[in-house]
Each structure stands twice: as structure tokens, then as C-alpha cells.
Amino acid sequence: MKKIVFIVFISLFNQFSAQEKITVWPKGQMPNSKGLKLKIEEEKEGRITQIQEAELFAFLPPKEDRKPMAVIIVPGGGYHHLTYDLGGYQYAKWFNTLGISAFVLNYRLPTSPDLKQREIGPLQDLQAAIKYIRKNTAQWGISPQQIGVLGTSAGGHLAAMASDITTDYTELKGDWETISTIPDFAILVSPVIDLGEFAHKGSRVNLLGENASAEKIKEYSMQNRVTEKTPPTILFHAQNDPAVPVINSILYYQAMLQNKVKGALFIFPEGEHNIGITNKTELTDNWKKLCADWLKSIGISN
Amino acid sequence: MKKAVLIVFISLFTQLSAQEKINVWPKGQMPNSKGLKLKTVEEKQGSITQIQETELFAFLPPKEDRKQMAVIVIPGGGYYKLTYDQGGFQNAKWLNTLGISAFVLNYRLPISPDVKQREFAPLQDIQAAIKYIRKNATQWGISADQIGVLGTSAGGHLAAMASNITTDYTELKGDWESISTVPNFAILVSPVIDLGEFAHVGSRNSLLGENASPEKIKEYSMQNRVTEKTPPTILFHAQNDKTVPVMNSILYFTEMTKNKVKGAMFIFPEGEHRIGVINKSELTDNWKKLCADWLKSISNK
Numbered sequence: 001m002k003k004i005v006f007i008v009f010i011s012l013f014n015q016f017s018a019q020e021k022i023t024v025w026p027k028g029q030m031p032n033s034k035g036l037k038l039k040i041e042e043e044k045e046g047r048i049t050q051i052q053e054a055e056l057f058a059f060l061p062p063k064e065d066r067k068p069m070a071v072i073i074v075p076g077g078g079y080h081h082l083t084y085d086l087g088g089y090q091y092a093k094w095f096n097t098l099g100i101s102a103f104v105l106n107y108r109l110p111t112s113p114d115l116k117q118r119e120i121g122p123l124q125d126l127q128a129a130i131k132y133i134r135k136n137t138a139q140w141g142i143s144p145q146q147i148g149v150l151g152t153s154a155g156g157h158l159a160a161m162a163s164d165i166t167t168d169y170t171e172l173k174g175d176w177e178t179i180s181t182i183p184d185f186a187i188l189v190s191p192v193i194d195l196g197e198f199a200h201k202g203s204r205v206n207l208l209g210e211n212a213s214a215e216k217i218k219e220y221s222m223q224n225r226v227t228e229k230t231p232p233t234i235l236f237h238a239q240n241d242p243a244v245p246v247i248n249s250i251l252y253y254q255a256m257l258q259n260k261v262k263g264a265l266f267i268f269p270e271g272e273h274n275i276g277i278t279n280k281t282e283l284t285d286n287w288k289k290l291c292a293d294w295l296k297s298i299g300i301s302n
Numbered sequence: 303m304k305k306a307v308l309i310v311f312i313s314l315f316t317q318l319s320a321q322e323k324i325n326v327w328p329k330g331q332m333p334n335s336k337g338l339k340l341k342t343v344e345e346k347q348g349s350i351t352q353i354q355e356t357e358l359f360a361f362l363p364p365k366e367d368r369k370q371m372a373v374i375v376i377p378g379g380g381y382y383k384l385t386y387d388q389g390g391f392q393n394a395k396w397l398n399t400l401g402i403s404a405f406v407l408n409y410r411l412p413i414s415p416d417v418k419q420r421e422f423a424p425l426q427d428i429q430a431a432i433k434y435i436r437k438n439a440t441q442w443g444i445s446a447d448q449i450g451v452l453g454t455s456a457g458g459h460l461a462a463m464a465s466n467i468t469t470d471y472t473e474l475k476g477d478w479e480s481i482s483t484v485p486n487f488a489i490l491v492s493p494v495i496d497l498g499e500f501a502h503v504g505s506r507n508s509l510l511g512e513n514a515s516p517e518k519i520k521e522y523s524m525q526n527r528v529t530e531k532t533p534p535t536i537l538f539h540a541q542n543d544k545t546v547p548v549m550n551s552i553l554y555f556t557e558m559t560k561n562k563v564k565g566a567m568f569i570f571p572e573g574e575h576r577i578g579v580i581n582k583s584e585l586t587d588n589w590k591k592l593c594a595d596w597l598k599s600i601s602n603k
Contacts, residue, residue, distance in 0.1 A: 232571075239559060239566065246559060250552060253569070257541070257548065264541065264585075265569040267555065269534075269596070283566075283595040286588065293585040294571070 019089070022103075024054040024128045031171040032121055036114040046085035047077065050112060054125035056132070057084075057104040059092035060140060068143035069299050070101040071187070072129055076153025079110050079122070079206035087152045090277045098292055101142050105129050107158065110207050119207050119220065124169045126162045127181035131170065134179050146299065148185040148231075153244060153273065154203045156191020157222060159183070160252065163233065164225035185298055186233040187291060189275055190241055193248040194221045200244045226255035233263040234294050236287045238271030266290055321391070324405075326356040326430045333473040334423055338416040348387035349379065352414060356427040358434070359386075359406040361394040362442060370445035371601050372403040373489070374431055378455025381412050381424070381508035389454045392579045397452075400594050403444050407431050409460065412509045421509050421522065426471045428464045429483035433472060436481050448602060450487040450533075455546060455575065456505045458493020459524060461485070462554065465535065466527035487600055488535040489593060491577055492543055495550035496523045502546045528557035535565040536596050538589045540573030568592055 030053055041050040060066065073095075075087035082088070084106055092102035107125035110118035126149070134144040151159030163186045170181065195204040195217045208216055218224055233256060237249040246267055253265040268275070271284040279285040332355055343352040362368065375397070377389035384390070386408055394404035409427035412420035432449060439446040453461030465488045472483065497506040497519045510518055520526055535558060539551040548569055555567040570577070573586040581587040 239564065247556070250556060254549075254552060262541070262571055264571050265567070267567045269564050269566045269599070281599065283592065283599055286592055286595060289591075290585065290588055293588065297571070297583065297585055 019092070019104075020058040022056040022058060022132070024056055024105075024125060024132050026172070029172060030054070031169070032116050032124055034114050034116060038112070038114055043081065046083060048082045048084055048106065049080065049109070051082070051106050051108060054108060054128065055106045056129055057089070057092070057106075058140075059089070059096050059102040059104070061096040061099050061101060063141070065099040066101065066141055067099040067299065068141075069146040069148070069295065070103065070133060070137075070140070070142045071095055071148045071150050072126070072133065072183070073102055073104045074107070074126060074149055074151035074155035074158050075104065076151070076155040076190075078200065078202040079154045080202060081109070082106050083152070086276060087155060091150060091152075094277050094288065098295070100295065101140060103129065103133060118209065120169050122158050122207075123161050123165065126158055127168060128170045128172065130162065130181050130183060131172065131176055131179040135176070146184055148187065149183040150187040150189065151191060152189040152276075154192050154200070154207075156188040157193065157203060157207075159186050159188060160191060160193060160222035160225075162186075163230050164222060164227065166229070182229070183231055185231050188233060188235045188249065188252070190237055190244055190273055191235065191248060191252070192244050193223055193252045196221055198245045198247045198251070223251040223255045226252065226259050226261060228259045228261065230256065230259060230261045232298055233261065234291065235263070235265045236268070236275055236291070237266075238268050238273070238275055238284065240270055241273045243273035264290075264294060321394075321406075322360040324358040324360060324434070326358055326407075326427060326434050328474070331474060332356065333471070334418050334426055336416050336418060340414065340416055345383065348385060350384045350386055350408065351382065351411070353384070353408050353410060356410060356430065357408045358431055359391070359394070359408075360442075361391070361398050361404040361406070363398040363401050363403060365443070367401040368403060368443055369401040369601065371448040371450070371597065372405065372435060372439075372442070372444045373397050373450045373452050374428070374435065374485070375404050375406045376409070376428065376451060376453035376457035376460050377406065378453070378457040378492075380502065380504040381456045381459075382504065384408050384411070385454070388578060389457060393452060393454070396579045396590065400597065402597065403442055405431065405435060420511065422471055424460050424509075425463050425467065428460055429470060430472045430474065432464065432483050432485060433474065433478055433481040437478070445602065448486055450489065451485040452489040452491065453493060454491045454578075456494050456502070456508075458490040459495065459505060459509075461488050461490055462493060462495060462524035462527075464488075465532050466524060466529065468531070484531070485533055487533050490535060490537045490551070490554070491589075492539055492546055492575055493537065493550060493554070494546050495525055495554045498523055500547045500549040500553070525553040525557045528554065528561050528563060530561050530563065532558065532561065532563045534600055535563065536593060537565070537567040538570075538577055538593070539567075540570050540575070540577055540586065542572055543575045545575035566592070566596060
């Protein structure tokens with residue numbers, strides 16, 4: 001009897017894990033790497049400061065509840081660390097409750113000693129992740145035309161980069177080449193957008209280095225990169241955000257309006273830099289209902 | 303027996319009417335008037351183009367449900383008409399379902415032939431209405447310092463004027479003088495804010511006339527009038543509003559943020575120029591929940 005219990009436990013942990021870990025890059029094809037061997041460093045619980053290579057954690061709803069839509073979750077952390085639990089797994093679980101598949105991306109940080117060119121490391125990883133998921137949609141029963149991104153804080157900056165930058169930096173060849181790197185929609189939560197006047201300085205310094213030129217700052221301020229081809233985008237921000245000023249979201253949304261990009265902008269009085277799955281104020285907690293209704297309105301049903 | 307029924311009916315209509323009509327100005331004290339006798343003109347059902355004098359329609363929730371908070375509902379209509387039913391009564395009924403007292407204001411329109419200085423008249427009326435309600439708050443069991451305004455479209459412009467213009471234009475004397483004309487909070491739905499680049503041209507022409515100077519336009523573009531004393535404000539707008547561009551709300555909220563005025567802004571993809579109590583889109587319909595939660599968060603009781 002004890003033996004049976006033991007076997008059941010092992011199979012639970014191996015086969016029925018809530019999340020599956022996926023290595024994004026095909027073996028030996030990760031670009032922009034010096035080939036260093038790095039350890040994963042978790043400076044405190046839920047916060048990783050260094051990874052070896054880009055990883056996705058797949059969270060799938062039960063087959064019966066699963067819709068064709070999927071979202072890649074891009075954790076924040078000022079381009080210095082990855083808040084993979086609070087800004088990653090927690091969102092993924094919530095998406096699963098809506099029947100939406102979720103993939104949490106742990107991307108290489110621009111501060112990694114293994115990178116040759118710091119500012120394109122995170123973008124390469126997200127672009128490859130979008131391709132990987134589109135390539136493998138059939139195995140999960142999702143649609144390659146309903147792959148969105150959700151980014152919080154600096155993860156919002158990375159999600160906006162993927163939305164606006166059409167150059168494919170993955171260097172992947174063969175049947176990978178024809179797969180688009182642009183998400184079908186974007187959800188930006190307390191996003192870093194501007195790297196100039198309204199910048200979260202830590203994010204700018206980590207992404208571009210200490211002495212970035214004015215041209216570089218302009219190039220990586222995402223309000224300057226919005227075009228008519230930017231996918232539909234919904235933004236959430238708190239007016240009292242002390243880390244990333246609310247004007248970041250306003251600038252991006254105004255650029256969307258000028259380029260006739262469909263979307264929405266929701267600014268709450270409170271929530272600070274902590275809009276998330278659990279919220280202190282009842283008003284701010286409505287962001288989830290707004291987001292779910294928006295996803296319903298843009299989703300193509302089964 | 304029949305007589306008794308008749309008496310009950312009469313008292314229902316006289317005493318227990320859902321809304322009570324109030325004359326805002328004390329007799330003979332309405333300023334900015336040529337003294338013409340005008341008729342109320344309802345061009346079509348729910349849309350009034352001319353009134354004789356300023357009126358408030360009081361909508362009170364049952365005593366047991368009644369909170370301390372009250373809202374003056376300011377209908378829109380491009381400053382040439384009053385959508386008093388859909389933009390007024392309907393919002394008032396909804397506020398009542400939250401336990402909030404509501405007063406629908408039919409203000410003098412700037413195009414009225416009775417008005418001496420067109421652009422002051424609507425502001426004078428809302429200022430007097432705010433004073434009137436504060437003066438009489440105890441009779442309704444509401445609090446004089448929880449009096450807000452809700453304005454739709456051009457009514458949003460008028461609500462923003464009341465929020466930002468601290469000069470008292472009512473000319474009321476005596477114990478009226480010490481009562482503030484500035485609301486405690488504002489709810490702006492698809493508001494007209496800018497009268498320049500992003501103007502709803504009809505509203506500008508009705509308020510300021512056809513050939514307003516750039517100075518006048520700047521003065522009456524409400525984003526230029528926000529100060530640190532502007533009360534907390536929540537804005538709702540639809541991105542696909544073809545009548546009043548969504549930039550109107552964005553300009554106002556940006557100035558609020560610069561001036562550290564607390565508030566919120568919710569821009570929905572759809573809803574056009576008709577965000578209201580009933581909405582086509584499920585997403586846009588959430589504005590009522592957002593508004594109710596915000597009101598809860600700023601109320602004292």
C-alpha cells in the first residue's frame with residue numbers, strides 16, 4: 001500500500017506538473033552569447049538576477065476549458081532581475097482561470113556577463129519565444145494568430161519592443177524564418193515606455209548602460225516606435241505609481257491614437273507600482289475584469 | 303370607495319413623485335437675464351432647446367438607502383440643447399440605486415435670447431445649483447461637503463468649469479455668499495474639454511460664438527484651468543468617439559497629474575459618444591462599476 005502511494009506521488013510530480021519548462025532556443029542557436037556557463041541566481045524568493053538561457057514555463061488550462069488564445073508573460077524587474085513568481089506565475093494562473101494558456105518567459109537580462117550586445121538580449125529571447133509558441137501551437141490546441149504578450153514594468157517595455165520592432169533579431173533559419181515575431185495583442189501593466197524625461201532610471205541604465213546617447217534613448221523610448229502595425233494594446237497604470245510615472249502609459253496611448261492603433265487605457269488613482277492579481281483597493285482590482293472583457297472582445301472563439 | 307382610490311392617486315402624484323422640481327434662483331435674483339418671458343421648448347422627446355429659468359430635478363433614494371453623498375447631473379447637448387432624460391434622469395436613477403441622491407440641472411443655454419453674456423449663463427446656473435444644494439443639504443439628510451457633479455459631453459465642460467473657475471458669478475448676497483461654488487468631486491463622461499485643436503466645434507460656437515478670439519478659446523479650454531485646487535475627478539471616454547475626440551479627456555487628466563489632482567481616467571476602445579447607463583459593449587458597461595467603486599473610495603460614509 002505504501003508503495004502505491006509513493007508511485008502516485010512520483011507520477012504527479014513528473015507527469016502532471018502544473019507548469020512545463022521549455023528551452024526556447026534550439027540547441028546551440030542562441031545568438032548574442034559569449035558561451036559562458038552561468039548559474040541561475042535567485043537573490044531572494046521569487047526574484048532571479050541571472051539565468052543561463054531563455055526559458056518558458058507553460059501553464060495550460062484543462063483541455064475542456066482551453067480557448068485558442070495564449071499569452072506570453074514577461075516579468076518585470078527593472079531589467080536587473082525577473083519577478084517570475086509575482087509578475088509571472090501568478091498572472092499565468094489567473095489566465096488559466098479564463099481558459100487562456102500562459103507561458104512565463106525568463107529572458108536574459110541586459111546585465112548578464114554572457115551577452116555581447118546588452119540591449120537586444122531580452123528582445124531576441126521574446127522574439128524567439130513568440131516563434132516557438134507559434135511553431136508548436138498544434139500540440140497545445142491553441143491558435144498561432146491569438147498569441148499575445150503581457151508585460152509588467154520593464155516587462156511592459158519588452159512587450160512594447162516586441163510589438164513595435166519589426167526587425168527579426170533571432171537569427172533563426174529554415175522554417176523558423178517565416179514565423180512572425182510580432183504578438184497579436186499586448187497588455188501593458190505599469191509599463192516602462194519612455195527612457196528619457198519620464199524614465200525609470202534603473203531600467204534605462206540596465207538596458208542601455210550608464211551613458212546612453214540621446215539617439216539611443218529616443219530609439220528605445222517605445223512611444224517613438226508605435227506605427228499603424230502596432231497590435232491592439234491595453235494599458236493599466238496607477239496615478240500614484242512612484243516608480244514608473246503614469247505619463248509613460250499616456251505617451252504610448254497617445255502614439256497609438258495618432259497611428260490609429262486600437263486599444264484602451266485605464267488609469268486608477270491607487271495601486272502604486274503593484275497592480276497585480278491581488279490588489280489593496282477594490283477599484284484597482286477591477287483591472288482584471290476589464291482585461292478579461294477586452295480579451296473576450298478581441299478573441300476568436302472556438 | 304372610488305373616492306378613496308382617487309385621493310390615493312392624487313397624493314401619489316403630488317407628494318410621492320419620484321422627482322421634485324426646484325427653482326434654483328431666489329425669486330428675482332437670476333443674474334445675466336434680459337427679463338424676457340420664454341417658453342420651455344422640447345424640440346423632440348428628451349431634448350430641450352430652451353428653458354425659462356434654471357431648474358433642478360431632485361431624485362432621492364429611499365431614506366433607508368440614502369448616503370451622505372449627492373451628485374448634480376449636468377446633461378450635455380453641445381450647449382444648444384439639454385439631453386435631460388438620457389443624459390440626466392437616467393444617470394440620476396442609476397445614482398439612486400447606489401444610495402446617492404441626484405439632482406438633474408437644466409441650465410440656461412448660451413444661445414438663449416434672454417442671456418446678456420452668453421458664456422457665463424451655464425456656469426452661473428451650476429454655481430447657484432451647488433450653493434442651493436449645500437444650503438439645503440440637511441433637509442435631505444445629505445452632507446454639504448460631499449456634493450459632486452457628473453457631466454456628459456458639453457455637460458462635462460460645464461462640470462469642469464465649475465471645478466476650476468473659483469470666481470463666484472452668481473451675484474447672490476447675504477448668507478449665500480459664504481457657500482462655495484466648487485464641487486467636492488467631478489465625474490466627466492465623454493467630456494468636451496478643449497475648445498481649440500480638439501474641439502467639438504458645435505459646443506464652441508454655441509458657448510463662445512462663431513468668431514471667438516484665441517485668448518477666449520484658451521480661457522475656456524478647461525485643461526488650461528486645472529490647478530492644485532481642482533477637486534478629485536474621474537474621466538470616462540471611448541477611443542472611437544467621433545463627436546468629442548478622446549484627446550479631450552487625455553489633456554485634462556495630464557494636467558490633473560501635473561497639478562497633483564487625484565483621480566482616474568478610463569478609456570474604452572468602444573462606446574462612441576454614448577457611454578451611458580446602457581451600453582452595447584460589455585467592456586464599456588464596466589464604467590458604472592468603476593465609477594461606483596471610486597465614489598465609495600472617496601466618500602466619508
